[in-house]
Amino acid sequence: MGKRKKSTRKPTKRLVQKLDTKFNCLFCNHEKSVSCTLDKKNSIGTLSCKICGQSFQTRINSLSQPVDVYSDWFDAVEEVNSGRGSDTDDGDEGSDSDYESDSEQDAKTQNDGEIDSDEEEVDSDEERIGQVKRGRGALVDSDDE
Numbered sequence: 001m002g003k004r005k006k007s008t009r010k011p012t013k014r015l016v017q018k019l020d021t022k023f024n025c026l027f028c029n030h031e032k033s034v035s036c037t038l039d040k041k042n043s044i045g046t047l048s049c050k051i052c053g054q055s056f057q058t059r060i061n062s063l064s065q066p067v068d069v070y071s072d073w074f075d076a077v078e079e080v081n082s083g084r085g086s087d088t089d090d091g092d093e094g095s096d097s098d099y100e101s102d103s104e105q106d107a108k109t110q111n112d113g114e115i116d117s118d119e120e121e122v123d124s125d126e127e128r129i130g131q132v133k134r135g136r137g138a139l140v141d142s143d144d145e
Contacts, residue, residue, distance in 0.1 A: 021066045026077050028052040036066035045069035 022032040030051045037046050038060060045060040047069055056073040 019065050019067045023047075023066075023070045025049040025052060025054060026074065027054045034070070036069050038064065038066065038069070040064075045072075047073050 023034040
């Protein structure tokens with residue numbers, strides 16, 4: 001006699017974990033107070049906090065999810081906090097030379113309208129040299145006198 005045929009197990013369905021659409025606010029630290037809306041027609045993702053009113057918008061594509069908009073917001077906040085978002089990024093962060101450079105600029109702007117005494121001396125020296133070369137008297141030919 002033959003053996004009884006074992007029935008094959010059906011494959012189990014994978015549980016798809018849904019990504020969050022409510023997040024913690026980075027500014028007021030309330031839990032699940034930030035809601036995300038995706039406007040795929042206009043390619044704009046918007047975050048807004050119910051508690052503090054903070055909002056953020058970014059461009060999205062057809063594959064974007066709310067967590068992508070939140071991560072963009074997180075990156076933008078980190079960038080601003082680290083100082084990379086400022087317009088004047090000299091690379092002199094943490095140095096004491098900022099005060100010195102400001103004082104030099106102030107001194108230059110104050111002296112723009114004033115004539116320095118050294119400049120006056122140079123101008124008078126140039127005038128004297130020019131007069132000596134040109135001579136104040138009559139021109140003398142070499143041997144014709």
